[in-house]
Amino acid sequence: MMQLPESLPLWLGIPVVLLLLTGSIITLIGALGLYRLPNFYQRIHGPAITITFGAGCFLIASMLYFTGLEQRPVVHELLITAFVLLTAPVSAMLIMRAAVYRDLRNERKGKELSENLHDNMHQ
Amino acid sequence: MSRFLPSPILSLTLLLIWLLLNQSIAPAHILFGSVLALVVPLYTAPLQPVHSGIRKPLVLFRLLSWSLVEIIRSCVNVSRIILFQRQQINSQFIRVPLDLRNPAGLAVLSCLINSTPGTVWVEIIPETHELSLHVFDLHDAAWWVATIKQRYEQPLLDIFEAEAK
Numbered sequence: 161m162m163q164l165p166e167s168l169p170l171w172l173g174i175p176v177v178l179l180l181l182t183g184s185i186i187t188l189i190g191a192l193g194l195y196r197l198p199n200f201y202q203r204i205h206g207p208a209i210t211i212t213f214g215a216g217c218f219l220i221a222s223m224l225y226f227t228g229l230e231q232r233p234v235v236h237e238l239l240i241t242a243f244v245l246l247t248a249p250v251s252a253m254l255i256m257r258a259a260v261y262r263d264l265r266n267e268r269k270g271k272e273l274s275e276n277l278h279d280n281m282h283q
Numbered sequence: 284m285s286r287f288l289p290s291p292i293l294s295l296t297l298l299l300i301w302l303l304l305n306q307s308i309a310p311a312h313i314l315f316g317s318v319l320a321l322v323v324p325l326y327t328a329p330l331q332p333v334h335s336g337i338r339k340p341l342v343l344f345r346l347l348s349w350s351l352v353e354i355i356r357s358c359v360n361v362s363r364i365i366l367f368q369r370q371q372i373n374s375q376f377i378r379v380p381l382d383l384r385n386p387a388g389l390a391v392l393s394c395l396i397n398s399t400p401g402t403v404w405v406e407i408i409p410e411t412h413e414l415s416l417h418v419f420d421l422h423d424a425a426w427w428v429a430t431i432k433q434r435y436e437q438p439l440l441d442i443f444e445a446e447a448k
Binding site: 186189190192193196197199201202204205206208209211212213234235236238239245246248249250252253256257260 | 300303304306354355357358361362365366372374393394396397398399400401403404405406417419
């Protein structure tokens, strides 16, 4: 049998391991999305699952593990949860808006350019 | 009372954060946390012109639990699309007309929508007060508009703008 930390009982170890595995798989899928999806607007959705579900699994696992190990409730991971849920959406929104405005500007520039060419050709 | 304690919920939250950070409920931490909880809201009051109370905590609780389920469901969906979808993914911008005007309500709405994988908030178009939203895999735009209006916006209207009706 594997060497578990001495005071952590098996019934607590199993959910901790399952949560860590789930979190790792989700994080891997998120990274895979970032790598494989074809354009920017789709890639922004890949890491979102890492932030919510992946991080959530890790935080719950951490709470369970240290609660079991130290024989007292350890819940300050809740703070990380709260701060991630408050800050991650803001950064996602800022990145999204930056991309949208960049594309709008490029589109306008492209249009001006083709209009100029058009005018020049007819002069 | 209200001059020295402008927002009791904020003060209570600050105290709770302080105690969680220190992982202790010793009297010294409670004392210092209380000082922080009293002083910080007073000094940050000029920064936030919006004071909005939460009127229906139960509705807020239901909204948050429903969002949690929705986040997990969307995670599974997005993972499945990343792993198994071979054909073109139909990513689209959609527009949702909003009735919600309260800044705090809109902030909560944006956090919930952006936390849900598969949807990212772009902006509110000022002229029409429509929300522009990017959806990862769009099947039915009308379904999205209806879901956001019923599931997210209606509870937030109840919580933040109840007195207007």
